Amino acid sequence: MSSLTHLPALLALEDGRVFQGFSFGALGSCTGEVCFNTSMCGYQEILTDPSYRGQIVAMTYPEIGNYGVNELDCESARSHVRGFVVEERSDVASNWRSQSRLQEYLQKNGIVAINGIDTRALTRHLRIGGVMRACITTEEMSSIEAVAIAKESSFLEEMDLVAQVSTKHIYEWDPNGSEPAPWSVVKNLTPTTDRSPLVVAYDFGVKKNILRLLRSQGLRVMVVPAATTAEEVLSMNPDGVFFSNGPGDPAKLTSIHKHARKLAEEKPIFGICLGLQILGHAFGASTFKLKFGHRGANHPVQDLRTGRVLITAQNHGYALDEEGLPTNLEVTHRHLNDKTIAGFQHRSKPVLAVQFHPEASPGPHDSIGLFQEFFSMLKKK
Numbered sequence: 001m002s003s004l005t006h007l008p009a010l011l012a013l014e015d016g017r018v019f020q021g022f023s024f025g026a027l028g029s030c031t032g033e034v035c036f037n038t039s040m041c042g043y044q045e046i047l048t049d050p051s052y053r054g055q056i057v058a059m060t061y062p063e064i065g066n067y068g069v070n071e072l073d074c075e076s077a078r079s080h081v082r083g084f085v086v087e088e089r090s091d092v093a094s095n096w097r098s099q100s101r102l103q104e105y106l107q108k109n110g111i112v113a114i115n116g117i118d119t120r121a122l123t124r125h126l127r128i129g130g131v132m133r134a135c136i137t138t139e140e141m142s143s144i145e146a147v148a149i150a151k152e153s154s155f156l157e158e159m160d161l162v163a164q165v166s167t168k169h170i171y172e173w174d175p176n177g178s179e180p181a182p183w184s185v186v187k188n189l190t191p192t193t194d195r196s197p198l199v200v201a202y203d204f205g206v207k208k209n210i211l212r213l214l215r216s217q218g219l220r221v222m223v224v225p226a227a228t229t230a231e232e233v234l235s236m237n238p239d240g241v242f243f244s245n246g247p248g249d250p251a252k253l254t255s256i257h258k259h260a261r262k263l264a265e266e267k268p269i270f271g272i273c274l275g276l277q278i279l280g281h282a283f284g285a286s287t288f289k290l291k292f293g294h295r296g297a298n299h300p301v302q303d304l305r306t307g308r309v310l311i312t313a314q315n316h317g318y319a320l321d322e323e324g325l326p327t328n329l330e331v332t333h334r335h336l337n338d339k340t341i342a343g344f345q346h347r348s349k350p351v352l353a354v355q356f357h358p359e360a361s362p363g364p365h366d367s368i369g370l371f372q373e374f375f376s377m378l379k380k381k
Contacts, residue, residue: 067093076165087115156249170224175192204274246275257282294335302333330346
């Protein structure tokens with residue numbers, strides 16, 4: 001049992017609300033935008049999802065940590081959340097794939113975490129007041145001091161988060177086909193060659209499973225930094241371009257919008273999450289910040305092309321503004337809880353984008369066929 005089990009900790013929100021609990025992560029203090037995730041599992045993928053950069057994540061499911069952690073389930077090379085909040089952490093990691101307990105992972109990776117608070121009350125507070133800045137601390141300070149630290153912290157919109165999470169170098173993803181994990185349904189991929197279809201994937205904070213599923217279509221996947229120009233991408237003569245998920249305010253990425261518009265004139269494009277928002281801006285749409293975002297693995301989305309309802313994994317705090325949506329963009333998917341745009345396609349160009357995560361990790365696989373749809377776009381082009 002960890003010696004930190006009974007160390008007091010505070011979660012203080014900028015509006016003055018304070019929750020008292022106990023530490024089960026790294027010692028110290030952290031600040032960030034606090035949000036909630038409604039997934040019942042998948043906490044390791046959440047901790048390592050670059051889209052959570054700058055945020056403190058609260059899990060609504062009451063017990064977290066019961067199946068431990070392992071190296072294969074990481075969605076990036078490091079953890080990205082600022083802090084972690086749960087109601088009850090499990091001291092027992094019961095799973096044959098587990099390599100260590102969650103609290104040991106948090107301590108090793110420097111993530112300040114708090115447990116023992118009423119996450120139902122926190123979630124209700126955020127649903128009413130919206131996401132807000134917060135501070136988690138294990139240090140000796142008063143509630144008033146912790147609230148002041150939260151108030152003085154930076155707003156998410158002020159940070160260039162994409163630059164923090166994007167790769168610095170161009171690289172080819174898994175050319176030998178060895179990446180799919182032993183437990184994956186994707187096995188025995190053949191090595192790529194110069195004749196394999198090439199997709200250039202922009203890394204705005206891309207998750208590993210997206211790259212796995214692009215590669216599973218037999219594609220050669222070249223990952224490039226977020227600042228890569230359209231001219232540099234076109235010089236690689238790709239068969240298609242992929243725009244990844246990522247953190248932060250999409251409206252701030254003005255130079256990327258311009259490159260996206262140029263690429264859409266030349267190549268088939270598939271965008272996920274932030275990728276959808278960037279493509280929307282590229283064609284003249286605008287985005288707005290959601291009150292408390294969509295984060296979890298149980299969001300219902302309707303494919304308007306077929307009428308089929310998909311249960312999807314989502315993680316975003318912004319959405320496309322439907323008022324003033326360019327007429328050349330056709331809404332293909334709609335979130336059934338709040339009716340926001342969950343996907344679109346261009347009416348005359350091979351451009352497809354969704355606001356949810358068809359690669360899941362964690363989450364259901366209802367929409368995994370979108371990767372095949374993108375592959376079909378490449379073949380048709």
